[in-house]
Amino acid sequence: MSAVRPAPEHAAPAGTPAVPSFAVIPGDEVKNVLEGREKAVVEVVEATYRLHGAGRTVNPPSYFLRFPDRPSSRIIALPASLGGENQVDGLKWISSFPANVESGIPRASAVLILNDPGTGYPYACLESSIISAVRTAASAAAAADRLSSGRPRPTRLGFVGAGLIARYIHTYLEGTGWSFDAVGVHDLSTDSAAGFRTYLEQSGAAGRVTVHGSAEELIRNSDLIVFATVADRPHIDEPSWFRHNPVVLHVSLRDLAPQVLLSAANVVDDVDHCLRAATSPALTEDLTGNRDFLLGTLDDVMAGRVTVPADRPVVFSPFGLGVLDLAVGKFVYEEVARSGELRIIDNFFHELRRHG
Numbered sequence: 001m002s003a004v005r006p007a008p009e010h011a012a013p014a015g016t017p018a019v020p021s022f023a024v025i026p027g028d029e030v031k032n033v034l035e036g037r038e039k040a041v042v043e044v045v046e047a048t049y050r051l052h053g054a055g056r057t058v059n060p061p062s063y064f065l066r067f068p069d070r071p072s073s074r075i076i077a078l079p080a081s082l083g084g085e086n087q088v089d090g091l092k093w094i095s096s097f098p099a100n101v102e103s104g105i106p107r108a109s110a111v112l113i114l115n116d117p118g119t120g121y122p123y124a125c126l127e128s129s130i131i132s133a134v135r136t137a138a139s140a141a142a143a144a145d146r147l148s149s150g151r152p153r154p155t156r157l158g159f160v161g162a163g164l165i166a167r168y169i170h171t172y173l174e175g176t177g178w179s180f181d182a183v184g185v186h187d188l189s190t191d192s193a194a195g196f197r198t199y200l201e202q203s204g205a206a207g208r209v210t211v212h213g214s215a216e217e218l219i220r221n222s223d224l225i226v227f228a229t230v231a232d233r234p235h236i237d238e239p240s241w242f243r244h245n246p247v248v249l250h251v252s253l254r255d256l257a258p259q260v261l262l263s264a265a266n267v268v269d270d271v272d273h274c275l276r277a278a279t280s281p282a283l284t285e286d287l288t289g290n291r292d293f294l295l296g297t298l299d300d301v302m303a304g305r306v307t308v309p310a311d312r313p314v315v316f317s318p319f320g321l322g323v324l325d326l327a328v329g330k331f332v333y334e335e336v337a338r339s340g341e342l343r344i345i346d347n348f349f350h351e352l353r354r355h356g
Contacts, residue, residue, distance in 0.1 A: 082327055121349065253317055
């Protein structure tokens with residue numbers, strides 16, 4: 001590895017495109033760039049939703065690598081291409097191994113590859129578990145703000161699932177101006193619930209923190225609810241728990257039974273992506289044979305093409321778009337490059353002449 005310096009390009013004959021150098025951005029640098037930048041990252045995410053809604057992205061279906069001998073684990077590839085001023089192509093490669101939690105390490109790990117749209121050459125590899133968590137949290141914060149318009153602003157926040165994603169969503173809500181009188185926590189793991197409660201209390205701005213013994217108790221006592229679990233099938237099937245019309249950030253996608261979604265106004269990030277892979281919206285489509293239960297996308301809400309009713313629960317179910325990872329990853333790359341701290345791998349590309 002070379003000394004830390006800005007990225008050069010490999011020399012190329014006149015008139016031919018230059019091959020970019022290859023940089024590695026580790027997790028500590030990613031964290032340093034993103035920490036305290038919640039409002040800026042939410043702006044990046046909202047701008048990306050607008051580009052996606054305008055058809056200026058390419059976001060194929062995610063590809064799932066599953067293992068017959070490890071059925072709870074998977075690795076997902078999210079290829080994508082982002083247009084606009086910050087054009088970039090790339091791939092997020094993210095694993096989910098729930099058994100890691102029992103060993104004291106995070107469930108998910110990830111890398112993000114950024115490709116030059118001119119030559120196709122990859123020019124950066126970023127540690128991406130933080131980027132993935134941040135883009136998820138920024139999306140949730142944007143949705144909470146947009147979907148609360150036209151109804152009383154929620155003051156009681158509840159988390160079903162108390163892992164890393166819940167922590168990032170809390171950080172992004174507070175970092176974008178939210179404050180709460182009370183925060184509730186429910187997790188099947190008492191250790192996780194207790195640990196998250198300690199984190200919330202130490203954050204200093206959480207309001208009263210309560211660990212609830214059941215999901216029903218938490219839901220009935222919250223008007224902004226975050227589902228951030230590892231559930232692989234619906235476990236919440238009672239619409240009456242949502243009669244107080246909360247805003248629901250259904251980040252983990254598989255917690256709510258179809259009858260809950262059918263009683264709510266439903267917003268997704270992308271219709272075709274969200275209605276696949278046994279998500280709750282996909283199960284609802286299978287049950288009804290149509291997509292009439294969907295109100296629209298978050299971009300539709302932002303653009304004013306649809307109005308969220310205030311007299312029903314509203315559920316945001318984001319599948320998680322690869323273009324969001326690219327946008328946040330490009331933001332990180334440009335900030336590190338601007339600082340002159342890129343770590344370049346010398347001679348990463350060796351065969352640079354077609355005929356030797």
